Amino acid sequence: MFPDIGTPIADTVNQFVEWLIVEHGAFFESIANGVLVVLVAIEQTLRSAPPPVILAAVGVIAFAASRNVLLGLAMVVLAWLVGCLGLWEQAMQTVALLIVAVGISIVLGIPLGVLAARSRIARAVINPILDLMQTIPSFVYLIPAAMLFGLGKVPAILATVIYATPPLIRLTDLGIRQVDHDVVEASRAFGATRGQILRGVQIPLALPSIMQGINQTTMMALAMVVIASMIGARGIGETVLIGLQRNDPGTGLLGGLAIVILAVIFDRTSQAYGARLQAYRRVRS
Amino acid sequence: MALIEVRHVSKVFGPAPKKALALVREGMGKDELLARTRNVLALDDVTLSVERGETFVVMGLSGSGKSTLIRHLNRLIDPTEGEIRIDGVDVLGLPNRGLETFRREKTAMVFQRFGLLPHRTVIDNVAYGLEIRGVAKAERRTRAAAWVSTVGLAGYEDRYPAELSGGMQQRVGLARALCTDAEILLMDEAFSALDPLIRSQMQDELMALQGRLRKTIVFITHDLDEALRLGDRIAILKDGRLSQVGTPAEILLHPADSYVRAFVKDVNRARVLTVDxxxxxxxxxxxxxxxxxxxxxxxxxxxxxxxxxxxxxxxxxxxxxxxxxxxxxxxxxxxxxxxxxxxxxxxxxxxxxxxxxxxxxxxxxxxxxxxxxxxxxxxxxxxxxxxxxxxxxxxxx
CATH class of the missing domain: 3.10.580.10 (CBS-domain)
Known part of the structure; x- marks a missing residue:
């Protein structure tokens, strides 16, 4: 009743991955090294900086984003709590991983979102791929990724990017399509080119939505750190994993708490920034 | 030759415009066309010309195709058939770059719902047309500031559109259009969203400005009083066809058909018509x-x-x-x-x-x-x- 298509698909994929490794191994290795150089540099900086400097930086960034002293102070206290949990080093590793992964997500996600908003064909191609990226279990692509890039941080970043980029693409696409048609028409009527409309009208007006996308991407990337630790990325995820492996729920909880605290810091800061971007919508009296 | 020449322009919106237009030529009516083919006949063989320096009003009820018509003049909409020449230039033959240049230099538009950039201040909205053209910031700010005060908004330069009333927002829209120094001003129901009092105030100001600037204005409205007040000539559009083109007096005294007659029946001619x-x-x-x-x-x-x-x-x-x-x-x-x-x-x-x-x-x-x-x-x-x-x-x- 069911013709067997599973075996040929599996065989083809295996052969393809093998071919990639044999024929293009050097290429992937150079990508891996490039990413690694950046990641290590960021990680070194964060880990070697004295914690008070990092805490101050958290406060300044949170204040710059929100213009709210209270929020800045609250974020500093939260970051200090992570250190009190004894997970400062791990947190710095995780943040470095996060910065690189979210950076790559932004570089890929925003242009793809713009493309999807502008072309119906592009959207028809991109959407099912996004569905796939969000639903397929991460181990499915972690195995070939680990084969191509080796165990460690690079496949962890790859997995994080695959898992965390879709909301940014979707929200960029949505944000641009929801820009008031009248405003776009007006700028067309004044002779704006497509590029001028995109830069001057569509992206600025879609920015709150895009910021929401970056926020979502960051949250999802944080959720990925535990999985990532299983293929050798260090950081807070590793603490959770150790708790799991050693039947030590206390340690696991500490790791979990630290992840939640990081999530709250990133979320509140970026939300406050997103809200400030929409300041022009408020009516001053 | 007139500044704006529209010849035999037809527009069909829908899945198969060309085929639909062929059916119309064979005598199919607008309603039947929609029911049978899901194509909407928006403009049907419109021919008109607008002279340099005149205020030409296109009057019609909603669905008459008037907004579609004005968007043909700067090619925000492409016709299904017909010819459009502005200052001798075949607008439909312009490539993308040429069209953008044409829009920057020849036309400026004012919209019913203002179409202001909500994330920019009043002065940056007014300077937008110059910015698109690549005018340096200092110069475009100076020129924009002059127009902001001309339309009576001095002191509001650094406000955002959301902070202004509808009438003030449309002043910004008008200043933005005038700031480009384009010869042709396209006004799509520019005053329709405003309160009656503000509307007649804006009409007065437009007429005063026009007395000074002598632009060529194409003004769309559904309001006959507005049309009679502003128009040197008026075109009456019904179901995508022109019913009549003429001066206010011609329209009022010699309506071309029963539709125009029904329209002008209740107008107070003693107040609208001048002795000349x-x-x-x-x-x-x-x-x-x-x-x-x-x-x-x-x-x-x-x-x-x-x-x-x-x-x-x-x-x-x-x-x-x-x-x-x-x-x-x-x-x-x-x-x-x-x-x-x-x-x-x-x-x-x-x-x-x-x-x-x-x-x-x-x-x-x-x-x-x-x-x-x-x-x-x-x-x-x-x-x-x-x-x-x-x-x-x-x-x-």
Whole structure:
């Protein structure tokens, strides 16, 4: 009743991955090294900086984003709590991983979102791929990724990017399509080119939505750190994993708490920034 | 050649515009076309021309295709068929770059729902057209600031559109359009979203600006009063077809069909029409004729009254009796000497304002233009004819 298509698909994929490794191994290795150089540099900086400097930086960034002293102070206290949990080093590793992964997500996600908003064909191609990226279990692509890039941080970043980029693409696409048609028409009527409309009208007006996308991407990337630790990325995820492996729920909880605290810091800061971007919508009296 | 030439332009929105248009040419109606093929006939063979410096109003109810029509002029919409020339340029033949340049330099548009950039301040909105053209920031700010104060928004430069009332927002829209110095101003229901009082204020200001700037304005409206007030000429659009194109007086006094007639039926013509729109040429214009010549001319034309014009313009009237009497008494060398100063009406005055003088006079009253020259005459009979409803006029005929 069911013709067997599973075996040929599996065989083809295996052969393809093998071919990639044999024929293009050097290429992937150079990508891996490039990413690694950046990641290590960021990680070194964060880990070697004295914690008070990092805490101050958290406060300044949170204040710059929100213009709210209270929020800045609250974020500093939260970051200090992570250190009190004894997970400062791990947190710095995780943040470095996060910065690189979210950076790559932004570089890929925003242009793809713009493309999807502008072309119906592009959207028809991109959407099912996004569905796939969000639903397929991460181990499915972690195995070939680990084969191509080796165990460690690079496949962890790859997995994080695959898992965390879709909301940014979707929200960029949505944000641009929801820009008031009248405003776009007006700028067309004044002779704006497509590029001028995109830069001057569509992206600025879609920015709150895009910021929401970056926020979502960051949250999802944080959720990925535990999985990532299983293929050798260090950081807070590793603490959770150790708790799991050693039947030590206390340690696991500490790791979990630290992840939640990081999530709250990133979320509140970026939300406050997103809200400030929409300041022009408020009516001053 | 007119500045804007629209020839045989048709537009169909829908899945198969070309085929739909072929069906229309075979005689299929708009409603049947929609029901059978899901194509909407928005414009049907529209031909019109707009002269340089005139205010051309396109009037129609919603769904008449008026907004579609104005968007053809800067090609925000491409026609299914037809030809559009602006200042001799075939707009439909322009490539993308050329079209963008054309829009930057030739046309500027004001929108019903303003279309302001919400994330930019008033001054940056006004400077937008210049920014698109690549004008340096300092220069475009200076030029924009001048227009901001021209439209009465000085002091609001750094506000965002959301902080302004509708009327103020549309002032920004108008300033943005004027700031580009484009020759053609396209106004799509520009004042329709405003309160009546603000609307008539904006109309006044537009007319004052137009008196100074002499732009070519294409103004879309669904409001006949607005059309009559602003338009040098008015085009009436119904279901995508032009019903009539003419001056306000032509539209009011000689509606082309029952649709236009129904539209203009309730207009207060006495207030809308000016005397120069309905005046007649004087039957006899006299200058420095001798009394004999004048009398002969009056007898030849059967005129009881002559209108005397001198170097300084209109002088007054002479009746045939007065000329005969003067001739008998040898009282004067020529008609100018016996011209009687009589009331006159300035051209540009509405019929309502001219009514008392016209009715009080036993003979047609002279209409005098701004330079004092005799422009025409207006009689009580003519006023009655113009103001009578169509039904009464037809009954009289």
């Amino acid at each position: 729109a309905v005046m007649k040429p004087p039957p006899l214009r006299l200058t420095d004729e001798t009394l004999e010549e004048a009398l002969a001319a009056m007898q030849r034309r059967g005129a009881e009254i002559g209108y005397v014009v001198g170097d300084q313009g209109y002088r007054g009237i002479v009746t045939r009796d007065a000329v005969s009497a003067a001739l008998r008494n040898h009282a004067a060398p020529n008609v100018a000497a016996i011209a009687v100063d009589s009331p006159s009406i300035g051209s540009g005055v509405s019929i309502a304002e001219a009514l008392p003088a016209t009715l009080a006079s036993t003979f047609p009253v002279a209409v005098v233009d701004a330079d004092g020259a005799l422009a025409g005459i207006i009689s009580a009979d003519r006023v009655g004819e113009v103001l009578a409803p169509f039904e009464a006029r037809e009954a009289a005929e």
